[in-house]
Amino acid sequence: MKGPIKDPIKDKMGTTGLIFNEPLLWEKGSPGRKGLSLPRRDVDETPLDDALVGDGPDFPDLSELDVVRHFTKLSQWNFGVDSGMYPLGSCTMKYNPKTNERQASIPGFAGAHPLLPESLSQGALELMHDLQGYLGEITGLPAVTVQPAAGSQGELTGMLIFAAYHKHKGQPRTKVLIPDTAHGTNPASAALCGFTSVGVKSGPDGVLLPESVAALMDEDTAGIMITNPNTLGLFEDNIRQVADIVHQKGGLVYGDGANMNAAMGIVNFGDIGVDVLHLNLHKTFSTPHGGGGPGAGPVCVTPELEPFLPVPRVVKDGGTYRLDEDYPLSVGKVHAFYGNFGILLRAYSYILSVGKTLKQVSQLAVLNANYIKEKLKGHYHLPYDRPCMHECVFTDKHQQEHHVATLDIAKRLMDHGFHPPTIYFPLVVSGAIMIEPTESESKETLDQFIDAMKQIAQEAIDCPDCLHESPQFPKVRRLDETAAARNPCLQG
């Protein structure tokens, strides 16, 4: 272990603050304590066959305050969007409006049983119905299901639709084309549906070339999965030609809407040849990321593919809403009930709050990303120097000369008070640093981030060890991930 590094930058935004240690739950408490107000016992105990009765789980007994302090202290070791700028590329870490939580806690919604009769669930059905309408309008693909519980389940639904469509046409197909810039969920979702994924190399400008797609597309290929804008933050400008090639061979075009935050009011995906598109409500539509979910992954399709959407569908008959199971070509159900309704509700609340200003959301998201790209391009290597959409991708090429890597830059950003960008993705760029500021960040915050990135670029020259030894301020320093995987300790 080296001695303390002399840190040349004193007035960073990040600071140590007051961080408490806190043991694991079961290292606290004492048998007999309670943190829960148990309802009064007003009925007699009933016997149950001893053979069925267990000892009960070995949970620690804690008081209410024990529980409150425990989770309050733990929360303080976390960085969230409310803590500071969180430019995690491809994740759209925008502000999560507080009012959405107020709406989600309305007793009629929060306490609603999913199998209530339709007469007692009109509000929830109306909400889902209208949300479907808004998402159809935003994407340009009018038939919508809100059932998938996350983006990856949306992809799975999309692939099920691919499979069902070709089967219905009497010609099941076995392959799906997937560009090398795609998220890992794309090939995994295709594989879950029994498709073999065929990689498509992107061209020298970071976008798909029609000829590469034409060379691979055949009548055994169900279609293509395209993320647009792609994960390099670039608009796939050959999308129309690519879609034509795929359609001519009877295939379908899947759009991964992970990057929809760049395109609201800018692109109509139905018009440019996309047949199926999933959205991530926790990205574009502001629902909280919650430390890794719950999300929601609605799927929007062309009218031609509507019969294949999951059931039940929410339909409107005159002034009332009902659930309809009668879609014989449907792919079936992907969720026990109707999806993550509580998340749908938050997205609905966001769409109503922003309304037609949604186009401006995309414009400002793109403005913020281009601003960062322009300000940092002299300091970090920019592999594709062309106008970006809502995110930009740099690399560590210049810093590598000083033996400083993307990982070091990311860790140092923490000391400066920022969450790092997405790193080492997309895979097609070596040492990628993928920055997505979102529209939520003001010019002042962007300037602070840019300053921090510039300082780090300078530190890489002046004091590489400052970066190798970072972060210094958080609860823990760099963790041994290799040891964690070699000898997994997954429970205490």
Added chain:
Amino acid sequence: MRYLPHTEEDIQQMLEVVGAADLDALFSSIPEDCRRKGAMNLPEPLTEWELNGHMDCMGASMGAPPLYKVFMGAGSYHHYIPEITRQLLLRSEFFTAYTPYQPEISQGTLQTIYEYQTLVTRLLGMDVANASMYDGASALAEALLMTIRATRRKKVAVSRAAHPLYRQVVETYFAPTGFEVVELPVSKDGRTDLSGLADLGELAGVALQSPNFFGCIEDLEAAGKTIHADKKSLFVVAFSEPLAYGLLKSPGACGADIACGEGQSFGIPQSFGGPGLGMFAARQQYVRTMPGRLIGKTTDRDGRTGFVLTLATREQHIRREKATSNICSNQGLCATAATMYMAAMGGTGIRELSRLNRDRAEYLKAALAKAGHVSPFSAPTFNEFVVRFPKGFADTWQALLEKKIVAGLHLGPYYPELSDCWLMCVTETISKTGIDELVKEVAK
């Protein structure tokens, strides 16, 4: 718009830096024929206060507690949620963080999920639990796919007494794979009939739900022995009411290889069916074929204990098409709520709460039987049970809605052979007085 911080002046300055004449010029890389023609047809933005009014009005149309007494479970349970769970969950450090890719500034999420994994293994008597799946239904589908990976066999069996909506999701997941799902019949007593198991050939896995959809507690120990007569076959125990395991023998103690189900009961609002919590646990030997995220313990450079995402080589972002599942996120916040809830209950609390649920349900069962409405099934039950009602009960059920009582779930649409039966549920949220009220109405 209060979510957009840019002033006109900011925008101008930034456009200058970028070298674009106006906001539209930012999209010059999009070919003309790919640009949207015309504006999106969306409403004018609502103010915060207008939105409150609109949402309150929609919410008021719903038949939910406390206004309604809902004697309906079937995979979604009305339990009390302590105020601490609600408030702690809103700690925005938990709420507005994402996947803990950067462990140094995500230890709050990581330790919480490690605690979640631990409490789930203790609840279910299993060795390892993942960081959660989407819901009980997809957890069951993933469990069955896992048995196929683990055994390299091509067929699974699922009890007809497992949640019918979960079984539909299983069918969806299996449809394009070419693997087969067979249904196991239900015995007269309401439990799964395993007598024909040996005739089904080589099975990768056999799934029973306990308590099952009819509320009946399966004899898991006996089932485990029968299923493991084929040494290669995996025993999957599903559930929709985890609270039962405050009282019942755990799946692990009964020989389960995988235990999975819905965790909504643990501090998560019903919210019209989602988001819920797919709990998923297995024996140690299967850890590398498990789907979903895992959190592991390790140390930092200074030797301090910390937590990280681990065994990621099973997952889609590393393995792509060879991953154990396409799942990316988990239900992080729901798992956090469940951890807080389990911490608040403690071992003593969960035992008492679990007993109270059963005892109140037994009270209703006995009272209905006294009024002549008995269960077609004799197996012991937890907080749900099936009752056979005389002809005309559908009208009574409808009439009771006017009195703000939802008197159970009609089983006809799910089990045609039980078209005169309803599935009743009682939790700690309906007192003896509330139960008496229902009995009085039904006995009329």
